[in-house]
Amino acid sequence: MSLIVQKYGGTSVGSVERINAVAARIKTWRDRGDRVVVVVSAMSGETDRLIKLAEQIQRRPNPREMDVLLSTGEQVTIALLSMALANLGCPAKSYTGGQVCIRTDSVYNKARIREIDGVRVEADLDAGNVIVVAGFQGVDDQGNITTLGRGGSDTSAVAMAAALDADECQIYTDVDGVYTTDPRIEPQARKLDRITFDEMLEMASLGSKVLQIRSVEFAGKYKVPLRVLSSFEPGEGTLISFEEKAVEDAVVSGIPCSRHEAKITVLGVPDQPGIAHKILGPISEANIEVDMIVQNITADEATTDFTFTVNRNDYERALELLDTTVQPLAAGKVVSNNRIAKISLVGVGMRSHAGVANKMFATLAREGINIRMISTSEIKISVIVDERYMELGVRALHQAFELHRKEDC
Amino acid sequence: MSLIVQKYGGTSVGSVERINAVAARIKTWRDRGDRVVVVVSAMSGETDRLIKLAEQIQRRPNPREMDVLLSTGEQVTIALLSMALANLGCPAKSYTGGQVCIRTDSVYNKARIREIDGVRVEADLDAGNVIVVAGFQGVDDQGNITTLGRGGSDTSAVAMAAALDADECQIYTDVDGVYTTDPRIEPQARKLDRITFDEMLEMASLGSKVLQIRSVEFAGKYKVPLRVLSSFEPGEGTLISFEEKAVEDAVVSGIPCSRHEAKITVLGVPDQPGIAHKILGPISEANIEVDMIVQNITADEATTDFTFTVNRNDYERALELLDTTVQPLAAGKVVSNNRIAKISLVGVGMRSHAGVANKMFATLAREGINIRMISTSEIKISVIVDERYMELGVRALHQAFELHRKEDC
Numbered sequence: 001m002s003l004i005v006q007k008y009g010g011t012s013v014g015s016v017e018r019i020n021a022v023a024a025r026i027k028t029w030r031d032r033g034d035r036v037v038v039v040v041s042a043m044s045g046e047t048d049r050l051i052k053l054a055e056q057i058q059r060r061p062n063p064r065e066m067d068v069l070l071s072t073g074e075q076v077t078i079a080l081l082s083m084a085l086a087n088l089g090c091p092a093k094s095y096t097g098g099q100v101c102i103r104t105d106s107v108y109n110k111a112r113i114r115e116i117d118g119v120r121v122e123a124d125l126d127a128g129n130v131i132v133v134a135g136f137q138g139v140d141d142q143g144n145i146t147t148l149g150r151g152g153s154d155t156s157a158v159a160m161a162a163a164l165d166a167d168e169c170q171i172y173t174d175v176d177g178v179y180t181t182d183p184r185i186e187p188q189a190r191k192l193d194r195i196t197f198d199e200m201l202e203m204a205s206l207g208s209k210v211l212q213i214r215s216v217e218f219a220g221k222y223k224v225p226l227r228v229l230s231s232f233e234p235g236e237g238t239l240i241s242f243e244e245k246a247v248e249d250a251v252v253s254g255i256p257c258s259r260h261e262a263k264i265t266v267l268g269v270p271d272q273p274g275i276a277h278k279i280l281g282p283i284s285e286a287n288i289e290v291d292m293i294v295q296n297i298t299a300d301e302a303t304t305d306f307t308f309t310v311n312r313n314d315y316e317r318a319l320e321l322l323d324t325t326v327q328p329l330a331a332g333k334v335v336s337n338n339r340i341a342k343i344s345l346v347g348v349g350m351r352s353h354a355g356v357a358n359k360m361f362a363t364l365a366r367e368g369i370n371i372r373m374i375s376t377s378e379i380k381i382s383v384i385v386d387e388r389y390m391e392l393g394v395r396a397l398h399q400a401f402e403l404h405r406k407e408d409c
Numbered sequence: 410m411s412l413i414v415q416k417y418g419g420t421s422v423g424s425v426e427r428i429n430a431v432a433a434r435i436k437t438w439r440d441r442g443d444r445v446v447v448v449v450s451a452m453s454g455e456t457d458r459l460i461k462l463a464e465q466i467q468r469r470p471n472p473r474e475m476d477v478l479l480s481t482g483e484q485v486t487i488a489l490l491s492m493a494l495a496n497l498g499c500p501a502k503s504y505t506g507g508q509v510c511i512r513t514d515s516v517y518n519k520a521r522i523r524e525i526d527g528v529r530v531e532a533d534l535d536a537g538n539v540i541v542v543a544g545f546q547g548v549d550d551q552g553n554i555t556t557l558g559r560g561g562s563d564t565s566a567v568a569m570a571a572a573l574d575a576d577e578c579q580i581y582t583d584v585d586g587v588y589t590t591d592p593r594i595e596p597q598a599r600k601l602d603r604i605t606f607d608e609m610l611e612m613a614s615l616g617s618k619v620l621q622i623r624s625v626e627f628a629g630k631y632k633v634p635l636r637v638l639s640s641f642e643p644g645e646g647t648l649i650s651f652e653e654k655a656v657e658d659a660v661v662s663g664i665p666c667s668r669h670e671a672k673i674t675v676l677g678v679p680d681q682p683g684i685a686h687k688i689l690g691p692i693s694e695a696n697i698e699v700d701m702i703v704q705n706i707t708a709d710e711a712t713t714d715f716t717f718t719v720n721r722n723d724y725e726r727a728l729e730l731l732d733t734t735v736q737p738l739a740a741g742k743v744v745s746n747n748r749i750a751k752i753s754l755v756g757v758g759m760r761s762h763a764g765v766a767n768k769m770f771a772t773l774a775r776e777g778i779n780i781r782m783i784s785t786s787e788i789k790i791s792v793i794v795d796e797r798y799m800e801l802g803v804r805a806l807h808q809a810f811e812l813h814r815k816e817d818c
Contacts, residue, residue, distance in 0.1 A: 016465045050485070056425045058492040065495070068503050069488035072481035076459070079478035083467040086474070094477050098507065099552055143508055 002167040003035045003125075007135065007157035010044035011174050012231035013077050019043075022172075022231065023084035026130060030090055035125050037164060039135040039157035040081055042073025063108035067137070067147045071097065074134035074153070082132045092130040095121065097137035097145070102156065104138035104146045111138060111146035113155060113218075116163035133160060151212035158215045162222035169224050170237075171211060176230035177238035178203065178210050180403040181255040185391045188404040192253065194239045199253045200226075202346040202380045206256035216240070251349035251356055252401040257394050259341040259387055261291070262315035263372065264322065265307040268332025271297065278329060279306055282321045288314040292342075292375045292382065303332070307373060309384065312338050340372060341390035344382040345397065357381050363400040369393050411576040412444045412534075416544065416566035419453035420583050421640035422486050428452075431581075431640065432493035435539060439499055444534050446573060448544040448566040449490055451482025472517035476546070476556045480506065483543035483562070491541045501539040504530065506546035506554070511565065513547035513555045520547060520555035522564065522627075525572035542569060563624035571631035578633050579646075580620060585639035586647035587612065587619050589812040590664040594800045597813035601662065603648045608662050609635075611755040611789045615665035625649070660758035660765055661810040666803050668750040668796055670700070671724035672781065673731065674716040677741025680706065687738060688715055691730045697723040701751075701784040701791065712741070716782060718793065721747050749781060750799035753791040754806065766790050772809040778802050 006026065013019050029036050050069050054061040061069075078094035085092035100121055104111035121131050135153025138146050148155055154171055161169035176191060178200065183189040195203070197220045204213040210228055219226045219240065229237025269275055280290055292309045310318050315338045322334055350356050360381055364371060369392065373384035385393055398404065415435065422428050438445050459478050463470040470478075487503035494501035509530060513520035530540050544562025547555050557564055563580055570578035585600060587609065592598040604612070606629040613622040619637055628635045628649065638646025678684055689699055700718045707714055719727050724747045731743055759765050769790055773780060778801065782793035794802055807813065 016462065019466065053425065053485075053489060054492060057428065057489055058496045062492050062495050065488040065491045065503055068491075068505070069485060072484045075481045075484070076462070076478060079474040080462060080466055082474045082477075083463060083471050086471050087467045094474055096477070096554075099554075145505075145508075 001033050001035065003037070003164060004029060005037045005039065005157050005161040005164065005166045005169045006172060007039040007153055007170065008041070008172045008231060009153065009174070010041040010047070012172055013040055013081065014044035016080070018231075019077070019080050019084050020087075023081060023088055023090070025231075026085060027088050027090045030130055037121065037125070037131040037133060037160055037166070038081065039133045039153055039160055040074060040077045041135050041153040042070075043077055046073040046076065064144060067108050067145050070147050071134070071137040071145050074136050078132045078134045085130055085132070090130055091128055092132055093124050094132045094134075096134045097156070098139040098143070100133050100160075102138035102159065104140055104148070106140040106142070106144065106146065108144075108146055110149035111140070113138060113148065113159045116159055118160075118163040121164065148214075151215070154212040154215035155218055158218045158222070158224050158226065161224045162218070166224065168227055169219065170227045170229060171215075172229055172231040173210065174231065175210060175228075176233055176235050177228050178240075178254070180253070181394055181398055182257065185257070185394050186255075186398045188398060190404055190406070192238050193236065194241050195253055196348050197240055197242060198348055198379055199346050200240045202344070202377070203254050203256050206258065206342070206344045206346065206380070206382065251353045252345045252347040252403065253349070254346050255343065255394055255397050255401075255403065256346060257341060257343045257390055259390055260312045261309050261340050261342050261384065262312045262318075262336065262338035263307060263309050263340050263384060264315075264318060264334065264336040265305055266322065266326055266329075266332070266334050267305050268298065268303040269306050269329060271302060271304045275304070275329070276306065279322070279325060280308065282325050283310070283318055286317065286321060288318055288321075292373055292384065294373050294375070309340075309342070309373070337372075339387045340384050341387045342382055342384055343390060343393050343397065344380050345401070346380045348379050350379050350381075359400060360397060363396050364393055367392055367396050410442050410444065412446070412573060413438060414446045414448065414566050414570040414573065414575045414578045415581060416448040416562055416579065417450070417581045417640060418562065418583070419450040419456070421581055422449055422490065423453035425489070427640075428486070428489050428493050429496075432490060432497055432499070434640075435494060436497050436499045439539055446530065446534070446540040446542060446569055446575070447490065448542045448562055448569055449483060449486045450544050450562040451479075452486055455482040455485065473553060476517050476554050479556050480543070480546040480554050483545050487541045487543045494539055494541070499539055500537055501541055502533050503541045503543075505543045506565070507548040507552070509542050509569075511547035511568065513549055513557070515549040515551070515553065515555065517553075517555055519558035520549070522547060522557070522568045525568055527569075527572040530573065560621035560624075563621040564627055567624045567627045567631070567633050567635065570633045571627070575633065577636055578628065579636045579638060580624075581638055581640040582619065583640065584619060584637075585642055585644050586637050587649075587663070589662070590803055590807055591666065594666070594803050595664075595807045597807060599813055599815070601647050602645065603650050604662055605757050606649055606651060607757055607788055608755050609649045611753070611786070612663050612665050615667065615751065615753045615755065615789070615791065660762045661754045661756040661812065662758070663755045664752065664803055664806050664810075664812065665755060666750060666752045666799055668799055669721045670718050670749050670751050670793065671721045671727075671745065671747035672716060672718050672749050672793060673724075673727060673743065673745040674714055675731065675735055675738075675740050675743050676714050677707065677712040678715050678738060679740070680711060680713045684713070684738070685715065688731070688734060689717065691734050692719070692727055695726065695730060697727055697730075701782055701793065703782050703784065718749075718751070718782070746781075748796045749793050750796045751791055751793055752799060752802045752806065753789055754810070755789045757788050759788050759790075768809060769806060772805050773802055776801055776805050
């Protein structure tokens with residue numbers, strides 16, 4: 001008898017029919033003897049409806065009240081899903097974030113989970129109930145309602161699984177697993193049966209939208225086995241596991257890519273300590289996330305060219321901020337480009353295999369694709385290329401590293 | 410500096426525009442130095458929308474989950490109203506029933522309030538906030554969400570006022586006060602400036618829909634001065650007070666009436682002890698509320714005719730139940746009528762004035778209206794008449810007791 005935590009996203013519970021379908025699926029797990037805790041999101045469209053209501057009243061809605069408002073979305077789902085389960089003869093009990101004591105810090109709209117008290121849930125599980133928990137929400141020490149930010153339901157599920165020492169945390173979504181790359185770009189993209197946590201972390205941060213990165217971090221921290229699978233189709237999905245792969249395994253596991261990138265370069269910056277901080281400080285204060293950063297010494301060795309990438313949505317704002325930052329630095333001009341894309345190779349096998357980067361560069365060169373920026377970590381290589389070459393580059397690399405072939409594991 | 414509790418119903422907060430208007434009204438109270446606690450209902454239409462969702466899933470929705478579901482309606486309103494207040498520069502803080510510790514019993518869908526802990530609210534009031542509380546909801550001792558049943562927000566407001574020892578509890582609604590009778594029936598109906606608690610209790614139970622009867626009982630029990638007034642128009646509304654009127658005041662204060670009545674008579678019931686219980690027991694067990702009960706000895710003195718009235722919605726069901734009850738009683742046949750109406754006179758002045766009943770009967774006789782049943786209490790007389798005579802009877806009585814004239818008080 002296993003204890004399984006399952007998470008269903010907004011699309012999976014987006015209508016009465018889908019809620020009934022999810023209930024039927026949960027029942028099959030329970031019928032085979034498993035103890036089941038379910039974490040759900042708001043019905044798709046509901047969160048947007050609530051945000052729109054708030055914005056009609058206050059241009060920048062009060063953060064505390066926004067969380068009071070948004071948390072109702074998941075509360076509606078837990079009630080409806082519990083009814084649907086009861087309707088199938090499967091006793092169920094709903095819990096809001098506050099009722100299940102998902103304790104968070106007090107940072108409204110993007111709170112972080114501190115602890116969960118699983119005691120009450122365990123008693124209800126022992127009594128034969130399926131437990132249905134509202135994802136995305138918690139309470140702070142003063143009992144104020146908090147939310148974890150978009151995608152936070154994944155984190156709620158992982159945190160529940162950690163608190164209850166669950167055997168597996170299953171994230172049901174609208175895709176049937178993690179793919180070697182985006183199947184809309186490379187039709188030969190293959191679903192991975194398993195992937196390591198480190199790889200999944202890189203995939204999530206590099207543009208694979210399957211899992212929210214914080215939930216993967218959380219699962220890694222608390223050693224929760226995580227599985228991504230489809231709400232709509234049968235299948236084993238992708239297991240994100242702690243086991244390192246055998247050495248003979250594929251060197252590269254996946255090729256995430258993203259076109260939501262923009263690149264900004266400050267030319268001729270005086271080469272002094274603290275310059276990176278001076279340029280990027282105001283940008284990070286404005287909550288703009290900086291992704292890749294490259295700094296190169298120029299020919300004269302007195303100045304440097306400083307380049308970084310941001311999300312394309314933040315591009316205009318970042319340029320505005322630079323306008324006032326760059327002047328006192330006595331730097332040269334700013335050049336920028338928001339028609340770029342990022343292609344990455346991810347794989348724990350890279351650790352022990354040399355030449356991956358070289359093979360990547362050679363493959364791209366063969367296709368006539370110019371590399372604009374490079375950034376590496378132990379298990380990943382990312383390159384920035386012109387946006388129009390993204391699909392071509394992904395397909396060439398997928399072919400070159402033979403990702404369409406099933407790995408042996 | 411007064412402490413005022415205000416309650417706004419679903420129509421008053423039915424749209425973003427109306428929520429903004431309510432916020433502006435609240436601000437005028439606060440600007441003149443009052444401390445304000447606001448209790449709100451769900452936006453009109455929201456509760457029905459949620460009920461419909463639930464009924465699509467479960468024909469008889471699970472009561473616990475129904476309360477989890479419905480309580481989201483008020484939670485949306487408290488967040489939006491708090492935002493609207495903040496937008497006007499009026500700091501506000503929302504509280505769900507659970508957060509403000511509205512402790513109830515565990516009877517889902519129609520819980521009763523046991524106690525409220527006002528401490529946390531008082532600290533926030535002292536800090537200059539308007540407190541916005543979700544009406545209609547509470548939590549039981551185990552932390553389960555409960556609701557008080559339709560109209561329960563009035564009760565929440567009165568309970569808050571009692572817990573905080575408020576100077577006045579103001580119920581804002583879509584009428585501007587309590588009228589001598591239904592103005593749609595008698596255009597000369599007059600708004601009462603004040604009415605006693607006993608009178609309001611009778612008015613509420615006899616068909617005046619202005620206030621939920623439980624909230625009036627609650628206010629009476631905890632001596633909370635209650636005022637009914639319009640959300641949309643200026644005015645002082647009607648104050649429901651504890652002061653008894655002077656003797657020279659009007660004898661009759663109001664003429665509530667109701668056409669939602671049905672009458673059932675069991676003829677020739679053996680005149681034995683316990684017969685009322687045998688007839689009405691199964692009916693009250695089915696949660697059908699019995700209103701008037703009349704029992705008359707027949708000519709033979711061995712049997713009795715037993716008549717009672719129920720709400721017209723419960724008429725068919727009551728007749729079905731009687732089918733099985735009456736047979737073993739060796740009673741005669743059952744006759745019934747669901748085309749009847751009730752007209753009542755209410756007034757504390759009746760206590761000291763004889764002849765009110767007589768004047769009522771004479772007035773109705775003059776109009777050729779036959780009285781089918783009579784029931785009296787210390788401050789009220791109710792008669793059952795054929796439905797088609799209801800308007801005529803109300804107008805004649807309103808005239809006869811000169812209710813269009815302003816009382817001196």
